[in-house]
Amino acid sequence: MRRRDVQRVPNIRYRxxxxxxxxxxxxxxDAPQNAPVLNYFHGGGYTGGAKNREARPLLYQLASQGWVCISANYRLRPQTTFPGHQIDAKKVIAWVREHAPEYGADPSGLFVAGSSAGSNLAALCALTPNDPVFQPGFESADTSVTAAICLYGYYGHYFGDPPDEPPPPLQPQGYIHPGAPPFLIAHGTKDALATVEGARNFVDQLRRASDSTVVYVELPGGQHAFDVFHSPRFEAVVDGVEAFAAWVLAAPQRTPDQPVSLFL
Incomplete structure (x- = not known):
């Protein structure tokens, strides 16, 4: 999955x-200048995972195309609970706004992405720009993003919440609004951990409320964690992410009712 033309700069402290x-x-x-940014959060159910595990084909592919990609750890249970994970995710975005230009990035094109629990973080980041609840001590930082990419996300209840009640507002669907940025959501139909029905419900709520485009892709037979290994299935998803990102960057003025051509 590594590429000779891509440099990985590891273990930079953001908090x-x-x-x-x-x-x-x-x-x-060759350190391209004014590059768009992908900010990625790993999965692991808020209890495990690491920044160098999932989505490496995506990170290396976009970096080889001239992007600056950032993959971040964040605090896990029991070290913290919600909203601690989300505060860390917001701090990463604030760090990117301040420091990514030092690495050739232009944060005016800032995409947030994640897998599983990281998808939940990415979605909530996209839906809560500059919300002081998630930015204690750095309330003035700009944490808005250009678009969100969510891979096999979990959009249900947090640990300890009653399963027979609606998800609490700390879940992304509690913050959906008309001004949400564009979303690309990919989910496997055989996901045994984060159900495809949950993804469909989240997409339906987004499409009913948001003024931006929501692209939804189902992977027939796809399981959870389909981005851990390099595979034809994930190569197709990477191609779709590239197409989606190029469309967002090239045509930000496009309206939601105009067609999007993505070939997966």
């Missing part, structure tokens, strides 16, 4: 919680 507040930067070795 003070030790290794859980480190991030890696992927960029092309």
């Amino acid at each position: 003070d919680a030790g290794r859980r507040n480190l991030l890696d930067i992927y960029r092309r070795r």
Whole structure:
């Protein structure tokens, strides 16, 4: 999955919680300037996972195309609980706004992405720009994003919440609004951990409320964690992410009722 033309700059500190507040930067070795940014959060159910596990084909592919990609750790249970994970995710975005230009990035094109629990974080980041609840001590930082990419996300109840009640507002669907940025959501039909029905419900709510385009892709037979290994299925998803990102960057003025051509 590694590419000779891509440099990984590891273990940059963005906050003070030790290794859980480190991030890696992927960029092309010739250090392109004014590059768009992908900010990625790993999965693991808020209890495990690491910044160098999932989505590496995506990170290396976009970096080889001239992007600056950032993959970040964040605090996990029991070290923290909600909204601690989300505060860390917002801090990463604030760090990107301030420091990514030092690595050739232009944060005016900032995409947030994640897998499983990281998808939940990415979606909530996209739906809560500059919300002071998730930015204690850095309320003035710009945490808005250009678009969100959600891979096999979990959109249900947090630990300990009654399963027979609606998801609490700390879940992304509690923050859906007309001004949401464009979304690309990909989910496997055989996901045994984060059900495809949950993804369909989240997409339906987004499409009913948002003024931006919502692209939804179902992967027939796809299971959870389909981005851990390099596979034809994930190669197709990577191609789709590239097409979606190029469309968003090239045509930000496009309206939601105009067609989107993505070939997966």
